[in-house]
Amino acid sequence: MKVLLRNPRRELEITGKRSVNALLAELQMPRESHLVIRNGTLVPGDTELAADDVVEIRPVISGGC
Amino acid sequence: MVAVGSKCRVCKEPAIIDLPRHNAHFCAEHFLELCRRQVVKAIEKFDMLSKDDRVLVAVSGGKDSLAVWDILIELGYQADGLYIGLGIGEYSETSAVFARDFAEQRGLHLIEISLREQYGYDVPTAAKATKRVPCSACGISKRHLFDKAALDGGYTVLVTGHNLDDEAAVLLGNTLRWDVEYLSRQLPVLPARDGFPKKVKPLIRLTEREMAAWCIVRGIDYLVDECPMALGNKHLAYKESLNAIELQSPGSKAAFYLNFLDNMAPLLSGRSVAATDGLRSCGSCGAPTTGDLCAFCRVAEKASAHEPVPVELVLGKGRGRR
Numbered sequence: 001m002k003v004l005l006r007n008p009r010r011e012l013e014i015t016g017k018r019s020v021n022a023l024l025a026e027l028q029m030p031r032e033s034h035l036v037i038r039n040g041t042l043v044p045g046d047t048e049l050a051a052d053d054v055v056e057i058r059p060v061i062s063g064g065c
Numbered sequence: 066m067v068a069v070g071s072k073c074r075v076c077k078e079p080a081i082i083d084l085p086r087h088n089a090h091f092c093a094e095h096f097l098e099l100c101r102r103q104v105v106k107a108i109e110k111f112d113m114l115s116k117d118d119r120v121l122v123a124v125s126g127g128k129d130s131l132a133v134w135d136i137l138i139e140l141g142y143q144a145d146g147l148y149i150g151l152g153i154g155e156y157s158e159t160s161a162v163f164a165r166d167f168a169e170q171r172g173l174h175l176i177e178i179s180l181r182e183q184y185g186y187d188v189p190t191a192a193k194a195t196k197r198v199p200c201s202a203c204g205i206s207k208r209h210l211f212d213k214a215a216l217d218g219g220y221t222v223l224v225t226g227h228n229l230d231d232e233a234a235v236l237l238g239n240t241l242r243w244d245v246e247y248l249s250r251q252l253p254v255l256p257a258r259d260g261f262p263k264k265v266k267p268l269i270r271l272t273e274r275e276m277a278a279w280c281i282v283r284g285i286d287y288l289v290d291e292c293p294m295a296l297g298n299k300h301l302a303y304k305e306s307l308n309a310i311e312l313q314s315p316g317s318k319a320a321f322y323l324n325f326l327d328n329m330a331p332l333l334s335g336r337s338v339a340a341t342d343g344l345r346s347c348g349s350c351g352a353p354t355t356g357d358l359c360a361f362c363r364v365a366e367k368a369s370a371h372e373p374v375p376v377e378l379v380l381g382k383g384r385g386r387r
Contacts, residue, residue, distance in 0.1 A: 007291050031085075032308040035277055042281055044071045044083040044090055060277035061230070061304055062127055063295035 001049055003027075004056040021045040024057070033061045082278050085315035093282045100279050103270040104136050111254045113265035114222055120144040121220035121262075123211050124167075124175065126160030128287045129226030131167050132276045133268050135283060137224065138173065144224070147214050149207055150179040152187020153294055154376035160288045167285065176218065178210055186368035188294065189379045194371035195364050199294035199379055202364055209352060209361035215262035228268040228276055233322040234303035249333035253326065259344070260353035269326075272318065273304075293380055 003012040003023070014023070020036045020043055036043050037056040049055060071080040073092035080090030084099075091099060108114050120137060124130040124146040137144045148164040151157050161177070168175035181187045184206075186194070191202035215223040232251070239247040257263040268276065280287050295301065310317045346352070347359035354360070 006289050030308055030312060032272075032274060032311045033305075035082075035274060035281065037281060042081040042093075042278055044080050046071050046083070058277060058281075058289060059291075060128070060273045061291075061301065061308075062129070062273065063291060063298050063301040063304075 001051055001053045001055060004054070006057070007059050015051065017049060017051050019045065020047045020049060023049060023055075027057070029057060029059075034059055081282070084275070086272075086311070086319060088315070096278065097282060100271055100275060101136060101140065104133075104267050105140065107253065107267050107270045108265075111265070113254055113267055114142060114224075116141060116143075118142065118221045119219060120222050120224055121176075121211075121215045121218060122146050122224045123207070123226070124148050124164045125226070126163035126167075126288045127226070128277045128280045128285075128289075129228050129231075129268060129273070131163070131226075131285050131287050132279045132283075133224060133226045134167070134173070135171075135285060136279075137267070138171065144173075145218075145220070146173060146175040147211065148175055148177050149210055150177065150181065151203060151206070152179075152181045153189065153292060156288075156290065156293055156376070159290070163286060163288045167287075176214060178214065180206060180210075181373075184365050184369060186365060186371070187373065189376045190371050190374040191364050191368035192294075192379045193374040194368040197364075198298075200298055200300075202368070203294070205360045205364050209359065211264075212261055212352070213350075216260070220262060221257075223262045223264045225264065225266055226268055226276075227266040228271055228273050229318055229322060230273040230304055230307070231300075232266070232269055233307050233318045234300050236322050236325055237303045237307060238299060245333065245336055246338060248329075249336040251325075252330060260346075260351075270319070270323070293376060296380070 001014050003014055005012065021031065024031055024034060031045060035058045037058060038049065038053055071083060071090045072078065073080050073095050074089040075095040076092060078092045081093050082096055083090045114120060120142050122130060122134040122144050124134060134144060134146055146164065146168055148161060150161055164175060188199055188203045191206065192199040195202055211223055236251060239251060253266045253269045255264045307318050344353040344355060347354045347362055348357050349362040350359060352359045
């Protein structure tokens, strides 16, 4: 699957299917500070992502004071 | 692809988000309803706003400020926006576009102030000229201009988009230092007093993740990129630490901050020296201050006399505290 990452913006190609939670764990991205969007729609942690999905992992932490 | 087993707690339709601190999943409709309910709860509990108020929302182009503006309008408040151009290179230029687009698409009024055009400096220059960390120079500038714009415009309340993560991170920092002065002032409502508007934080019961989700579900485009000058600041480190705890023990952030407000803040009431000390008028702008010149005028005086500094020259020095 194609995975879009932010801050900085970059793309990864991941082979095979896996759950949202497994993908976040694999990329060492804590669930509490990220959301996963597939085709413009949010998906929860137990969603199974297909090998041909395009997903964005969006960080939600901002450091502005 | 179908979600495995995650259904909305309310309607049993497919969920779009899991919220471990509520031990529940929600569909889009019921997630938005939860967020609205949390904002209403904060507003009512702390007597933040009334429908008669003229509200000014400090807007950065990021998720929290656009979300709080959106929610307040939805709830029927009269709210205008205030955007401050901080001159942080491309980051500021892009953030202004998000703020303007949001206002334009909804027919809302956005007031814009440019630090460079109206005060002769920007945040990178202020950081260099005053030898402050960028977050400090930025905070001093923003707070002063928020207050001034609210008072000049006849607004009765200034709203900021500080969320539960922001407040918990500040509380952690203040607690690690046992800074009683800051702890005693860390309240979601600061009442109006001479030279200061009433300031409120309606998002204190909602996390950053929930606010980003609000924007995605509502189709609000916001600036996802992080402020380049905030990278490496302590505030971010505190948030990461709290999120590590939250992962092991969902609900910890909310308990830490909201129970502080319920159990600890009353004990600290009246302990703030800054809140009770006599203030006088700044010799330059007239704003309340403890010295001859207010912090904003001291920064503006030095920074406006300094040659403009490009943002790249001060990157990675954002380790300020709020």
